[in-house]
Each structure stands twice: as structure tokens, then as C-alpha cells.
Amino acid sequence: MEVTREIDEGVALSPQSYDDAGVDDMPLVLGDERRMHVRAYNHWVSLLQGRAYPSIEDLDPASISDFGPHSVLLDFSKGIEDPRIAFLGRALREECDVEAGIAQISQVPSRSLLSRLTDHYLQIIANRAPIGFEAEFVSTRGHPTLYRGILMPFSSNGDAIDYIYGVINWKEMVDAGTQAQLNADLAAARRLMPSQPAATQVWADGPSAAFPAEDVDAATTEAVPADASLYDRLAFARTSAEAFAASEGRSRGALYQALGHAHGIAIAAANEPEALAEMLSDAGLKSQARAPMTPIAKLVFGAEYDKTRLTEFATVLTHAQRHEVAREGLVAYLESFPGGIKGVVGAERALRRKPAADATQWDDIAAQLRSRPPLAHVDIARAGDGEFVVLLARTDASGGLDVVACVEGDKALTERAVRRAAA
Incomplete structure (x- = not known):
């Protein structure tokens, strides 16, 4: 099938212009899915470090759990005619039904989602800046699909663009006929359901x-x-x-x-x-x-x-x-x-709802416990510095107590124990 609608051929982005002229200004809205590309762009900006382009040495797509599975890395170091595919994320590979060993752009199936991403790579070379784009097309499976992508330049020497990193997200839609049938089936099912009392x-x-x-x-x-x-x-x-x-x-x-x-x-x-x-x-x-x-x-x-x-x-x-x-x-x-x-x-x-006098009551409880003679003294390593702590002990064979733990960090538990001890 042919593409049903192309919304935009791509918008060049820069760290200064992205919010004003970037993905969020395009007419097709995919809801929260677009934020993946904002996060990808922010990651690209974080790697700039004052350079014209981020260093390819700083990029590790396989370690990016957020958008790495939705990404592809193109290697132009051997020429721009047929770039090498240096990395292809799992989600994108499965969606496009391509083998993990796909090596060149020329091997990308036409009218696949991956082709929608790689078709824009020459714009990066021309604009020397990230490109954001979105569109709607009919996939090879015949499903109307909305997608949004971003391509970002990387360099191995700081001057030339010899790598491009792309991230794409998508959403499959049902066609109008299928949606109408689904709506009709749902309405019919509701009519057959027994009425429920209010x-x-x-x-x-x-x-x-x-x-x-x-x-x-x-x-x-x-x-x-x-x-x-x-x-x-x-x-x-x-x-x-x-x-x-x-x-x-x-x-x-x-x-x-x-x-x-x-x-x-x-x-x-x-x-x-x-x-x-x-x-x-x-x-x-x-x-x-x-x-x-x-x-x-x-x-x-x-x-x-x-x-x-x-x-x-x-x-x-x-x-x-x-x-x-x-x-x-x-x-x-x-x-x-x-x-x-x-x-x-x-x-x-x-x-x-505890009364304001509760603080005074706590002072009285604390003073009462301070005046009591100790039952025993235990030298024990502690993590905190609170005045009162809860110790957990077990009974030994002779009927004595062996302290096995010092419970710290639970203010509510300590407060309950102190109040119970003073009762």
C-alpha cells in the first residue's frame, strides 16, 4: 500500500530552537509518546559538552533502557551512499521484522517503519542539526501507523558528522471500517447485557x-x-x-x-x-x-x-x-x-488531630524514662544518633536476653515503644 499521509518532511532542531520549532509544534499529536523523543534530544544535548556535535564515544545505545530499544545508529565513516547500521534496537527490529544481522541501509525493507526513520538521514548532513519529524503511513502489514522520530548527529573527530543516531516511536491505528465494526459490536453487546439496578x-x-x-x-x-x-x-x-x-x-x-x-x-x-x-x-x-x-x-x-x-x-x-x-x-x-x-x-x-499539648506530654514521658535506672548497659554499634532506640532481644538458655538487633530509622515504631514503656 502507498503512504496515506505525510505530515512533515522534517524540522531542523537546535538546543535553542527545539521548544519553539521542534516536534511539539507539529500538527499530529501522539499524546505522551512524543516525550520519548524529547528525552532522546535532551540526552543528545547532555553529551554536547560545548562541542558542535557529541562524541560517538560517549554514546552506548545498548545501555539506554528508556529509548535504546526504539533506536538505530548509522555509521557514515565509510561514506554516505550506503551507511552501515551499527546498532538496531530490539523493539524496532521486531516491529520491522528484520534480522539482527542487517548491516546496511540498502538492506532496510521499503515501507517498513525503519525506512521511515532512515529516509531522513540526508537532512542531517544538509542541516548539520537534529531533525524531528512525524507522519502517518500504512505499514507492510496493512495497518495505519502514526509515528514520530528524531535523528541526531554524532562525530568521531568533533568536526565532521560521521554517525547519526535515530529514535522513533509509533502507534498502530485501526482503519475506519474496522473501528466502525468494533463500535457496532460493542453497542450490540451492551444492549444484550442484563440491566443493573442503580x-x-x-x-x-x-x-x-x-x-x-x-x-x-x-x-x-x-x-x-x-x-x-x-x-x-x-x-x-x-x-x-x-x-x-x-x-x-x-x-x-x-x-x-x-x-x-x-x-x-x-x-x-x-x-x-x-x-x-x-x-x-x-x-x-x-x-x-x-x-x-x-x-x-x-x-x-x-x-x-x-x-x-x-x-x-x-x-x-x-x-x-x-x-x-x-x-x-x-x-x-x-x-x-x-x-x-x-x-x-x-x-x-x-x-x-493530636492536641498541641502532645509535645509537652512527650517531654514528660522522655523525662520519666531518663530518670529510670538502667536495667543493663549494652555497647553496640549504631547507625543513628537518636536518644531512644528499640532493641530486639531473644531469650537464651539461661533465661537471660541476647540483643540481636538495633531497630533504627523507624520513628513511628520508636515513639510507640517509648509511650508503651512509660505507660
Whole structure:
């Protein structure tokens, strides 16, 4: 089949002009998929280091888990007529159904997605700058496909462009006839479904917890790669949030899963504050110093989601951070917490409702414990410097106690132990 629509032949980019004249200004919108190319471009800029072009020695596509599988590296060191393919990412290779051993551009199948990327390489030579482009075409499998790509120059000597690195992302679409048939089939299926009586939302951890088990599924753990980017984590979270919305609020598993992924975003964002700031900016959200988890909840569930529920979700994330719940451990934590989400929210609200005199009460408790004679003295290596710590001991054969661990870093546990000891 012939190409159905070409949106743009390519736009030359520069570090100064990308935001104004780059991929984001092209008419075809692919949603969040376009951000892969922004990240690829930012990676290219980070390798410039004051040079006209980044050094090819600084590029290792195989080690880039984010967009490396969607990329290709062209080697022009032997001439520009038929460049060598020095690297071809797994996702791109599988999509185009080409062998790993493909060596030259001349071997790229015509009208394949890879050809859509390599067709633009001469523009890099002419413009001596990155080229961003996007288009729609019909693939060799007959599927309408939207794609967006970027090509970036590299050099082995700092002067000449002898390598080009390309990244491309795509989305297959169904044709109009197939989509119409799908819509008709879906409408027919809905008409055949038995009518359901009107009911209020069912929350697995709320007053409706007694509803039949089939209305509230169990939470399951969906593994996210340890090196996943914030964008990938957000994609996982939104998928679970969409599943929860599709269940009309009845899927506890999808809800817990979405919150678990949101918790993973919050933890990972501590090491990637700039990426989080970019994600919030893309979504039209602002960070909140007094409520840092609210924007993350909005990222996952949508800014227009019910504000009361968003507040509860943000409270759960705050609780998880305060109790140092492991990155992938929130689902299990909520499953074991009495009352689930509602229980966590209640505990957090109770904590905030503590009277102001509580600080004075704590001083009295601390003073009481300081005045007590020690039961024993133990010289033990410690990681922290807090005044009170929790020691874990086991009983030995003679009935004495052997200290086996010093539990530090859990403020809530230490505070509970101190209050219990003073009671």
C-alpha cells in the first residue's frame, strides 16, 4: 500500500530552537509518546559538552533502557551512499521484522517503519542539526501507523558528522471500517447485557466492604522493572487507574495497584526531581510544598478526579512515605492494614488531630524514662544518633536476653515503644 499521509518532511532542531520549532509544534499529536523523543534530544544535548556535535564515544545505545530499544545508529565513516547500521534496537527490529544481522541501509525493507526513520538521514548532513519529524503511513502489514522520530548527529573527530543516531516511536491505528465494526459490536453487546439496578459506588475498604466478593477483586502485584523511568512508572499507574475507573469503582486490586505505582513514582522522583517537574508541567500541575503527594495522585488518576478521593489517595502516599514502605510494597501493606485505605486515612487524620499539648506530654514521658535506672548497659554499634532506640532481644538458655538487633530509622515504631514503656 502507498503512504496515506505525510505530515512533515522534517524540522531542523537546535538546543535553542527545539521548544519553539521542534516536534511539539507539529500538527499530529501522539499524546505522551512524543516525550520519548524529547528525552532522546535532551540526552543528545547532555553529551554536547560545548562541542558542535557529541562524541560517538560517549554514546552506548545498548545501555539506554528508556529509548535504546526504539533506536538505530548509522555509521557514515565509510561514506554516505550506503551507511552501515551499527546498532538496531530490539523493539524496532521486531516491529520491522528484520534480522539482527542487517548491516546496511540498502538492506532496510521499503515501507517498513525503519525506512521511515532512515529516509531522513540526508537532512542531517544538509542541516548539520537534529531533525524531528512525524507522519502517518500504512505499514507492510496493512495497518495505519502514526509515528514520530528524531535523528541526531554524532562525530568521531568533533568536526565532521560521521554517525547519526535515530529514535522513533509509533502507534498502530485501526482503519475506519474496522473501528466502525468494533463500535457496532460493542453497542450490540451492551444492549444484550442484563440491566443493573442503580447503586452507589462500592469501595473495597469502605462502608460497602460487605458486598459480594466478585465485586471487589483481590490486589495482585504487577512488577515494574527496577530501572524503569518515571514515565514508564506513570504509564503502569495510569493503566491500573483506568482499569479501576472501568470497573466503576469496584476493583480494589486495580486501585491498590495504581496507588502502589504512584508510591513507586514518589520514591523514584526523589532521585529524578527534574523529570517529575517536567511531568507535572506537561500535565498542567504545580508542585505543592504542603501537600507534595497531591500532584502525584492527580498525575495518576487525573486532575479532574473526585477531589475527596484524590485527597485520600494523597494521604495514603504520605503515610507510605512516613512509614518508609518499600517501593513495591504498598499493595501488600494496604492489604494487611486494618480497614485498608480508609484505615490508613483514619490513622493519618488521627495523627494530625493530636492536641498541641502532645509535645509537652512527650517531654514528660522522655523525662520519666531518663530518670529510670538502667536495667543493663549494652555497647553496640549504631547507625543513628537518636536518644531512644528499640532493641530486639531473644531469650537464651539461661533465661537471660541476647540483643540481636538495633531497630533504627523507624520513628513511628520508636515513639510507640517509648509511650508503651512509660505507660
